Amino acid sequence: MAGNWLLPAETTTSGRPVLRPGEVESSLQPSVDLLNEENPNLPPLKSGLLVLTTHRLLWLPNPESTTSPAASAAAAVPLAAVVQILHSKKSIKGMFASPRVRFQVSITPEYKVQEKGSKFTTITLVFRGKSDPDSFVGKFWEAWRGRAWEGAVSGSDSGPGRVELGDGGGSSSSDTGLALKMPVVGLSGILRKEQEMWESTDKSLQDAFQDLNALMNKAKEMVALAEKMRQKLLSGSTSQANAANDEEMGSKEEMQDWLLSVGIVSPVTKESAGALYHQELSRQLADFVKIPLERAGGIMNLIDIYCLFNRARGTELISPDDLLRACSLWEKFNVPVMLKKFESGVMVIQNKSHSDEEVFSRIKSLVQKPDALKTGISATDAARTLGIAPAMAKEHLLAAESKGFLCRDVSPDGFRFYINIFHDIDPNDAYLVKEYGIYDAWIRAAIASR
């Protein structure tokens, strides 16, 4: 098995890596080989997508070049296992070969990559594409030095329980908790403690917002503080409804609104993905739309998706053009969603189960019901049965007509559609009725109505 000396990595159905909580992508590099020059017995991973995150180095197989199935597993090297990043030697020879980056990782005696392993080995990355290895090495160093994985190990970084902002859990207890503690500490003690707590929070706020670097260093603390404030405000205004004035209610609603809008922790950006931008964006979008699509009943306006997707990305806005391009790339990937454009110019995203074939087969079964055989169906009937808007139903009926499934009848009552039985009629003998055909069924229905 190829790559089993590395750790396995999960991918989504559209081929995006599954990231861990707090993990963020920083760079993507196309067609990179990952090999071990010291031990040629280990099969090299050839020409895949290299993803650098704050926690791991991921190698994903290239879906287009379908090599042996064994090689198609995604692999990961935790940055925690990286011991040293070697400086690349500049040489004349190196100018013509593909650029290489080497780094040492710790391994177990069984030759598996592991944090704090007893032995070391060198992994070589070969950049075959037109990429910029120098900037990659820079980001590699940054991520490795950042040691983001350590915070994740030492405890849930977003959990409200692990907040160390001078309040030591006293604030999370409700009024009853306060009353219980009163005899122990004494009233002045509690008040003093409250005072200290607020002062320390004030101070940490001040410190953090001095400049951007300070905020970056204190980011995790501030995220915890934000979470704590949110929790308190949400619980506070429900328990003391009388104290909740309009302003407070307003801000409470605001917060709940906003909670819906966080989603994509690691958005694909032009900077991280480079030339792969649209491709990766397309995959991320495909993964993202699944949930909102399901909620909306399988079909959604493209503009709604534009808003939701951008909201989930935070400040990393994408332009409408980029979104359109990402959607149009779906045809190339095996994703369960598709872009559809109506005659009217409206564009929607729909599940593939909402595709034309699916709808046509439902319409066909609808027009073959005994009543429909007699009197046909209108757009309104179709809208009710299919659970869609009349305008959309009409669109589907006209499309089905143009495919030859339906025939129309125009009368003062409007358009009505019937099953097309011309297929069943033999041009040489119009009176020949094939048994158990649609023609036969239609005749039976017509006779029954008399």
Next chain:
Amino acid sequence: MRRRPGIGGLQTAAAARDQYRLLGENVAKLRTDLMKEQLSTFRSQLEDFARKHKNDIKKNPAFRSQFHEMCAKVGVDPLASNKGFWAELLGIGDFYYELGVQIVDICLATRPINGGLINLEELCKMLSQRRKGAREAVSEDDCLRAISKLKVLGSGFEVITVGKRKLVRSVPTELKKDHNEILELSQAQGFVTVEEVERRLSWSTGRATDALETLLDEGLAMIDDGHRDGKRRYWFPCVSSVSSFVASETL
């Protein structure tokens, strides 16, 4: 049985309890006030940073995600670019894209109430509320410009004029369920009037008129201005045959 304490003892205990409670309430109130104050500082600082250090924040992916988390948790909209000179002049830059996202956001949030049809004036007001941190006010013209940027994504989002007012329609006809409701309503008599739709479904005038006009354009409705009460009737022959109602009316 325990011996009951004297009335005096009871009263003292009650008084003490009252005082504790009063103090507890005071502390709780103080705490809420202080927290609100700190929260607003936090918010305004975040807003400032989002504006000032936008590009620096974007450069560092790990910090960016933390920054977004903070913003989301305390309810700050991280989209707060200033319009700037070039945006004003040429319509380039993030400003109009940001507005666009915020506009669609508002339309989505109010859709359960208004069915995807919102007054431009109202939209503008809500937008300004959301961007209260930003120094510049957002004009209706800015809104229109931002909406025009969304044209690439199909014609599902448009500005229509009903009477003197401008309305923004965010649900395309193809996805609109309003029409189904009107058809459902019309089944009783075969026709509806604007007033009836407004009353029975408690919709705004614009919403009812827009939906009925669309049904007319689609060829699903027929209008009848000739009735005695002078109200326009929208007939729906598709719901049930016209002839049956004509017959019943003449009887």
